[in-house]
Structures are given as C-alpha cells and as structure tokens.
Amino acid sequence: MSVTPEVATPTPAATTAPRRVNGSGSVFGALVLRLHFYAGILIAPFLVVSAVTGLLFVSTPTLDRIIYGQELLVDQAADTTVPVSQQVAAARATHPEGTITGVRVKGGEWTTHVDFSVPDLVAAEKVHTVYVDPYTGEVTGQLTTQFGWTPLQAWLDVLHRDLHLGAIGGLYSELAASWLWVIALGGIVLWWRRRRAVRKLFAPELSAKKGVRRTRGWHGAVGAWLLVGLLGLSATGLTWSNYAGANFGLVIDQIKGGTPYVSTALTGAPAASPGAHHGGGAAPVTTGDPDGIDTAVTVARDSGLDGPVSIVPPADAETAWKVSQIDNQFPERLDSVAVDVSTGTVTDRVNLADWPFTAKLTNWGINAHMGLLFGVVNQILLAALALGLLCVIFWGYRMWWQRRPTRADRRAPVGTLPPRVDWRTVPAWAIIAGILVIFAIGWALPLFGIPLAAFIAIDAILGTVRRDRPETPVSPAPAGS
Template structure:
C-alpha cells in the first residue's frame, strides 16, 4: 500500500524508518533548491536530551532491519521446538509409553537384564526410572562408536519387555535433538551457534529501545493512559496503524522476550562463558556431589579395576544390574521421590549416584551418593534448597526457556510469544516499506534510515556514562559488541561516501 506525503508526519522521529523533514526522511536544508548547506556553513549542533531519543530511533531501526532476520529464525525454530513433548509421543509413543499399567514394577535388575540381552553392546551408563505410571524405563548404554550420543533401550517396567531403542543425545530423542540443533545452530555446528547468540544479544536491545520510544511517544501524542500504551490505535491508518500494532504487541511481549534473551545467553558460546565466570566469582554454581568413598583409594592410572573385575584399560566392565536396585532403594529411603537417574560408580573408589530429575514445577533436584558395596549407605547428599540463588535462577530459567517448567502452560505461553514476535517483525518490515518515497521523481523500495549524527548532540553526562557502559556490555556480550562495532564502521563509511558525493 502506497502513501502520500500527507500521511507521514513532519519532524517525526520514528523507529520505523524516516525522520525529520520530508516524506523521504531526508533532513530539510531550508533552502529553496533543497540542497544541504556545506558543512562549514552549518552551525555546530546543540546538545540536548532529545538527541537520546534520536539515537534510540536509529539503534532500534538498525536492530530491527539487520537483526530481525535472526530473531525471526529463532522464533520459528523455537516455536517448533516448543511442542517436542507432543511430537515425541506422536512419533515414538510405542517406545515411550506402556500398553497396560500393571500393579508393581519389576526390579531394575530384571529390566536391565532384558535390555542387555537385546542390546549387549557397550556398557550401562545409567537408568532413568519412569516419570509416570504409563512411562517406560530407560536403560542408557554408552556405546563408543556413537561418540557423545547414547543408545537408550525402552523397557516396560511391569513386564520387563523391551519396547524398542533410540539413539539419544543426553536423553533427547532423535526428533527433539534435530529440532534443538535447528534452533541452536541451524545444523551448522559451532559456526551456526553465532546466529542464535546474535539474536539473543540484540533482542533485549530492540525490546528496551522500543519500549522507551513507544511509551515516550504515547505520552506525548496520545492519551496519557495505559490504554494508549497497551492497545493499538484502531482509528489510525497506513503506517501509523501498522506502528500501533507493532508497538502495542511488543509491550505485551516485553517481559517474556527479555526473559528469553537473558536465559538464552546463559548457555550461549561467548556470553555463556562470561556468565560462567560470574557464577564462579559469585560462588553461584550448583554444589558438587562428593562421590569419593570414605577411606577408599583411587585406582592407579593404567591399573583401574571396576566392581572387583580386573580391566585391561581398553574396555570397562559393565556394572552389576543388582547395584541399580540397591542404589534406588537407598535413595527412596533417603526421601528422593519421582523420576530419578541412577548412575553406577565410575571406579571402585567412588559411590553410585542417584539424582532427581523432576523438571516440572515444583522441581526436585536432590542428589545422593550411595555406597552400594557397603550396604547402601548414603555417603553424601546435595539439596536443591541449598543451591545458591544464581544457580537456582539459571536452572529454572533454562527449564522455562525450554518450555518444561510449567508443563503445557509453559508451552502455550512460549508458542504465543513466538507467534507474537513473528508478527512484530513482519509489522516492522511493513512499516519500513510503507515509509518509502512514492513520488514520481523519488522512489525507493523501502524507507530511509533515521538521520545519523545524533551522538554528537548527546549531553556530556550521557557520553561520560554511556561510553564505558557500552564497552562493558561489549565485553559481557561479545557478539553484541562485535556486531555493533560493525554497524558503526559501515555507518561511518556510508556517511563519508555520501558527504563526499554531496561535496
């Protein structure tokens, strides 16, 4: 839809594309011939707080135009990943669920024996107990040729019948793993992870800048009420209507988008490494479970023995299936309920571990170390309640980001946020197109960028405080710093070329 010049307000600094002066977004020189004054003839720009808004307009514009494609991909792939629990049940239901619920489950040793009879390869890495009465037991096998993947055998806990097997990645099914890789790195490995970190690094910048611009604009030009900020202006037409829907929807999504940005950065490549340093400095890591058996000597390197069996060093002996029952019994007696992961001892000097794995609120993440050979004595324990606040926030944030913390409600919220973000991005590009010049003598495919040079008019306190803050952010969020520096370099080069042509 085209626009006439009457539809576009004059002197309207808008994050959607144009700025002061004419409908094309070019500064009005004030001369009859429309030619800008030479730089030497122009007065030095005065510093004002309005320049802060102009700088935000330009920053929000570039974040929207250049980073929005990354955000759009993250939103679409994240939407697909949100429904992986339902997709897993649809694709792998015959392995994940039991056909008929029995009275009492069989001992783990019997279930493991059935799994090992069907799949004798590798060693038993862990056993995951059923999360519900209709779920299967998962016997996880470490198979060297699978690398970091595992072979998970699904066993009916009531009949010890093997229902099937899958190649899993840290407990995730092939479908979930594929969608997870698509969301994290577009199946491009470590290089592909840059896209998701760029999206997460800029998402909060776009959200925060958009909030400031919209709230300030609404207070100045519309009714000073919550309605003017939270609801779109249905009476508006053209670009104003699109902007109204873009901004009002962004306000509703703001908190969720800031949450997704923060939680996504915690396990990203570069910013995640910085976050790890923060956890180390603040003693915010989860407490480690001490699995060393009291009085036991660690086996000498190259002469390890496992469960009383001599080893050649080339192959690790499999754990005794009866040990899983002993470890589980001790953990249940110690109060660990729900689904748990039972992991055999790494060597003769170490204890078995049993860890709760309830990810749905209220979560349960207690862990115990069990001396199976010593009669099932609990040698160490860590409580979820004793985790540092930063560790708890990080763990819960990740679960909420993945859509499992609050079950189906969490999934629905994330799906709505992904759809809303997609709509906001589409409206943003539509605004850019609507603000394009449409006169016969001056046409373009999209609107022009907001005016440059606003930083030269910033108040000195903003510069003094802002420059160190930007440098600190660039260190904490390296990809934000690198891409922002790249935008600045390109902007300076383009500005220099245009000034030279004008001259």
C-alpha cells in the same frame, strides 16, 4: 526607492540543534530510534530463524508421543512394577554390547530408559537407549539418543542452536539472543514516548486509518505484551551461548554461584562436574553391578527422592551410586544422593534448597526456555511468544515499506532512514562514558558489543563525510518572481 529585503540566515543554534524525533529533541531519542531501526532491519532475519526453529523444538513433546509412542509409553500402567534390576537385565538381554551408563525411572505412563555406552557413539556424545515397560519388564524398543532426548528432539535442538553448521552456525543464535533484548527495550522506549500512558502501551491504535499508524499500533502493542518473555528468552539463551555463555560461567564461578553436585567418591574425593547444561559430556565408563541398583533406588526413595529419578552406576569399587531427581517440570524436585550399596547408606546429599540462588535461577530459566518447566503451559507460552515475535517482525518490515516515498519524482522501494545523530551536540563526558560502556558490553556480550561499536563508528564517519561535502549553491530567484 527600492529596499533590498534582508535574507534571514540560520543561527548557529539552529544548525547544530538535534532534530526532534517523535516529539523529542534529545540525542538519546534519536539514537534509540536509529539503533532500533537498523537492528530491526539487520537482526530480524536471525530472529525469524530462531523463532521458527524454537517453535519446532517446543513441539517435540507432542511429536515424540506420536513418533516414538511405542518406545516411550506403556500400554497400561499398573499398581506395582518389577524390580529395576530385572528391567535392566531385560535391556541387557536385548542389547548385550556396551556398558550401562545410566537408568531413568520415570513412572506413570512412561517406560524405563536404560542407556548403554557404545564406542561408536561416544565421540558424538550419544548413547544407545533401550526402553522397558516397568510394569511387565518387557522391552518396548531401542533408539540412539543424546542427553536423554529422542533423535527428533536432539536434531531439532541442534537446528535451533546452530542450524547443524557447527561453531559458525552457533553465531547466528548468539547474535539473535544478544540483540533481542536491545530491540525489545528500544521498541518499548519508543512506544512509551509516543503513548505516554501505561494502559495505552498494551492497546493498538484501532482508531487509526489503514497505513503506517495502524501497523505501528499493532507492532508496538504486541511488542509490549511480549516484552518480559522476550527478555527472558534473550537472557536464558545467552547463558549457554559460545562467547557470552563462557563469560557468564566465569562470573558464576567467581561468585561461587554454580550448581553443587554430590560427591560419589567413597574415599572423600570431590565430586566431578557433569558437563554442559544438557547433561552432556561423553558418557562415563561404569562397572556397576545391576543387582545393586535395587538397593540404590530403595535407599534413595527412603531418603525422600520421589518422582522420576536418574540412577548412575559407580565407575569403580571406590565410587558410590548416584540417584538424582529429574522432574524438570516441577522445580522443587532436583535433589540428589550418593548411595553406598554395600552398607545401604547415603554417603552424600545435595538438596535443591541448598543450591545458590543463581544456580536455581539458571536452572529454572533454562528449563523454561526449553519448554520443560510446568509442562504444556510452558510450551503454549513459548509457542505464543514465537508466533508473536514473528508478527512483530512482519509489522516492522511492513512499516518500512509503508513509509516509502510514493511521489512520481521521489519513488523508493522502502522508507527513508531515521535522522542521524549529530554527535557534535553530545557532551564529551557522555561520549567517553558511552565508549567505556560499549567496551564493557563488548566483553560480556561480544556479538552485541562488536556490531554496536561498528554501527556507531560507521554512522559517525558517514555523517562527517556528508557534512563536509560541499553544498551546491542555490541560484537566487529572478527579480519580480
């Protein structure tokens, strides 16, 4: 008598349980893996552009010395300098047009910069700068500058921010900054789930044979070394982005954590905001007498403002001179005073020590992002970060290629997608909480929240469609086979 063998059928638990990913059966692990994969594939090109343009920008201090050495550097420093008023007079003699809007006295090997507001340049937020040797009083050159930067530095700054494409181009950099921290944190979570030891996080799998495992080892280990720097670049980059930066500004205003500024009004009027983080905004129209600048500088020096300083002449007779430290290389030199030159007194003062902590942190973060904090050390670290990020991205794409099917009947140009998250296994409360979090993030970081919501929605719809698609019945094997 023949016995018909029983065919085991999958239990409901077997059909609904989430697939194990990298040794974990959690939905969270599967979601992080899929999100990291898609973000790496789709956002990485924007990160490559950001890293390359950032690498170019951070090299500007060296390039400026080579290209603009005649304007920026003195032939030989001396023990004494000519009065600042004589330096300004020399600049005025060379460039009689325009209104003096500011003077930057840097000292050491650097020339003095005298800025003139010219009608043709105001709309572009630029000025005409005349450079004067502070030790001889001779003019060394002239340039059209922006925010105190050389033409090359200003051009590379715009290239890094928006590729010279305006508001549309600015979306690329904000998109990159909005997703960089997600990719970095997601990567370290996945790498931790594989290594399970802190010391192993920073070491590639050198014992692995050539292939995806070795590539993943370098991808994960170098990413771990770069994690803190990448998070810092993401956070500081977002502070002056179009949408996230505006929301950041609203929060800072609400908690009164913005940068305080000295009041230059001799009548007690409040101080005016200086504009963007670059020191931007159209140059103010000023009528200051160059002769008064020596008194302003002397009073400021006597008040403890040493090192490089910026001097802004008064806008009218009811306004004081403003003298501010501008040594961004050392974060403790950012004090400012307002000086009434008719009496030789300080009418208002704001020290860095009086800034809210959020204002200090924002200033230091921005200067670090731009390679200004601590000078060449900062620039080397940024260059290493940019090069490391490019390597990590390369290894990520290489893994995608190495994981491609190579069998004759299943060839593919790239690797397969990570398993899709089975949302049916996620509790309702977790989905509701996730939606609320996405909405909150979408408000704070629109170019992260909106793409994330779109990714989850599309992924869930595609998964539903594929589950509902009827399966082709499998023909039973012939008897005796």
